[in-house]
Amino acid sequence: MEVINITHSYDPAFVAEVEAESEQNVRLCYQCGNCTAGCPYNFAYDIPVSQIMRLSQTGQKDKVLGCKSIWICATCESCTTRCPNGIDVARIMDVLRHMARRYNYNTVPNVRSFVDAFLDSVEKHGRVFEMGLMANYMTKTRRFWTDADLGRKILPKGKISFKPHRIQGRDEVAKIFERYKEQQR
Amino acid sequence: MSEARTFGYYPGCSGMGTSMEYERSTRAVCEALGIKLVDLEDWSCCGSTPAHTVDHVLSAALSGRNLSIAESMGLDTIITPCPSCLTNLKTATHRMENPAFKQKVDALLDKPANNTVTVKSVLQVIYEDVGPETIRQQVVRPLSGLAVAPYYGCIMNRPPDVMQFDDPENPIAMDEILSALGADVVPFGLKVECCGASHGIAQKDVVTTLSGRLIELAYAENAMAMVAACPLCQMNLDLRQGQINAANKSRYNMPVFYYTQLIGLALGLPEKQLGFDKLAVNPDKVLRAIQEQSHVAQ
Numbered sequence: 001m002e003v004i005n006i007t008h009s010y011d012p013a014f015v016a017e018v019e020a021e022s023e024q025n026v027r028l029c030y031q032c033g034n035c036t037a038g039c040p041y042n043f044a045y046d047i048p049v050s051q052i053m054r055l056s057q058t059g060q061k062d063k064v065l066g067c068k069s070i071w072i073c074a075t076c077e078s079c080t081t082r083c084p085n086g087i088d089v090a091r092i093m094d095v096l097r098h099m100a101r102r103y104n105y106n107t108v109p110n111v112r113s114f115v116d117a118f119l120d121s122v123e124k125h126g127r128v129f130e131m132g133l134m135a136n137y138m139t140k141t142r143r144f145w146t147d148a149d150l151g152r153k154i155l156p157k158g159k160i161s162f163k164p165h166r167i168q169g170r171d172e173v174a175k176i177f178e179r180y181k182e183q184q185r
Numbered sequence: 186m187s188e189a190r191t192f193g194y195y196p197g198c199s200g201m202g203t204s205m206e207y208e209r210s211t212r213a214v215c216e217a218l219g220i221k222l223v224d225l226e227d228w229s230c231c232g233s234t235p236a237h238t239v240d241h242v243l244s245a246a247l248s249g250r251n252l253s254i255a256e257s258m259g260l261d262t263i264i265t266p267c268p269s270c271l272t273n274l275k276t277a278t279h280r281m282e283n284p285a286f287k288q289k290v291d292a293l294l295d296k297p298a299n300n301t302v303t304v305k306s307v308l309q310v311i312y313e314d315v316g317p318e319t320i321r322q323q324v325v326r327p328l329s330g331l332a333v334a335p336y337y338g339c340i341m342n343r344p345p346d347v348m349q350f351d352d353p354e355n356p357i358a359m360d361e362i363l364s365a366l367g368a369d370v371v372p373f374g375l376k377v378e379c380c381g382a383s384h385g386i387a388q389k390d391v392v393t394t395l396s397g398r399l400i401e402l403a404y405a406e407n408a409m410a411m412v413a414a415c416p417l418c419q420m421n422l423d424l425r426q427g428q429i430n431a432a433n434k435s436r437y438n439m440p441v442f443y444y445t446q447l448i449g450l451a452l453g454l455p456e457k458q459l460g461f462d463k464l465a466v467n468p469d470k471v472l473r474a475i476q477e478q479s480h481v482a483q
Contacts, residue, residue: 021241023283040378041391044390044391072384072388075237075238075382076343076378076379077340078343078377078378080343081345081353081354088344094237094238097238097239098238098239098240101239110388111387111388113387114235114386115234116235118235119236119239122229122230122232122236122247126229126230127201127230128198128199128233130198130203137387141387146386147385147386149428150424150425150428153465154203154465157463157465159202159203159205159463160202160203161201161202165198167229168227169227170229172229172250173229173247173250176243176246176247176250177243179292180242180246180293183292183293
């Protein structure tokens with residue numbers, strides 16, 4: 001078992017940031033383990049969600065933001081629904097992803113690339129353009145064979161459009177992103 | 186049928202593409218059940234999971250534009266078939282009750298929303314406003330002999346204080362509707378367990394493991410088909426079933442319907458409106474089994 005000496009690595013600013021952005025009190029977690037017990041993603045995690053809660057309480061910024069789990073969590077809301085102390089754990093996981101981006105942790109690059117490709121598509125067209133999203137993802141990750149097997153199943157069904165569904169208000173949507181990016185600077 | 190109920194309608198992006206059969210059957214079923222849909226004019230993407238993964242204010246603003254459109258159209262309730270759209274629109278409304286949060290969202294929008302719109306899923310309206318008993322009376326072609334596993338997906342009912350619909354651990358709305366259609370609903374213990382969500386593209390092993398588990402249980406409960414209410418769940422279970430088989434060395438061949446397709450079928454709507462031909466796993470054999478049963482019953 002790994003032992004962390006928290007007197008040397010406790011980062012109070014990190015705890016405060018997590019709490020402010022998530023509007024949650026992480027100190028309420030008493031490590032019952034209910035979130036981990038119900039987490040469908042635990043098999044794919046490097047750190048279980050209850051331990052992420054504990055590491056967040058004890059201000060272990062690098063360990064938390066550098067883990068894979070926060071990128072693999074799909075916000076299925078199992079942890080939030082079952083927390084006996086009413087902590088919105090899924091919201092904390094979301095906030096940890098936000099912070100990992102801000103502090104340039106990129107532990108599972110494919111997930112980040114997918115998210116970025118999706119939002120690029122929304123920013124550009126106002127709605128998601130599935131074909132364009134896949135092309136963008138493959139370019140970002142250089143994984144050109146991604147889901148090649150699905151093409152022959154879906155293309156004959158006419159379910160994938162070769163053209164984006166542009167909307168009139170796409171400039172309004174682009175402006176939402178523009179203002180957001182300005183605020184981040 | 187009493188007077189038509191009118192709702193604002195938010196189709197969601199996947200309805201224009203990978204879940205077009207959900208979109209078509211939803212419209213057909215709503216019309217048949219006396220639910221009038223008024224499309225949100227020039228709606229935009231809610232941002233889905235990627236937006237809230239990046240920033241909560243950005244995510245709420247992408248929903249906020251659509252909520253604001255609904256308000257300007259004088260709509261008090263909007264409904265959507267997609268649980269991901271649903272959760273974003275509802276979560277945005279919920280978080281914007283905090284004035285400090287709403288102020289940040291408003292700063293990103295040309296026209297901020299006033300938080301006057303109620304958001305519900307199409308399933309909630311069919312279940313609560315129409316109800317299984319009324320549906321039962323409209324059935325012209327009972328789905329007798331069709332054993333189905335109802336799969337709700339993870340977020341339509343969770344977290345309960347935001348979603349305010351059905352039970353967060355053991356929802357029953359689809360079960361009761363499917364029973365009203367004459368189908369046999371098998372006990373399905375993974376109703377709200379996650380299918381792997383949008384990780385199909387970036388982390389395929391996550392989807393083949395989690396969705397594989399769902400199909401395995403449906404088989405174990407002797408279901409002939411699964412029934413989904415979410416475009417992403419349906420895609421993972423249906424379109425990716427070949428990938429699931431390859432990864433798990435399984436030989437599943439389980440059709441995965443949208444619940445609206447089955448309502449439409451039982452109400453006798455034209456099959457071309459229901460898009461069975463759009464499903465990846467061919468459902469013909471299962472659909473024929475229902476007809477044979479109905480024939481025997483007559």
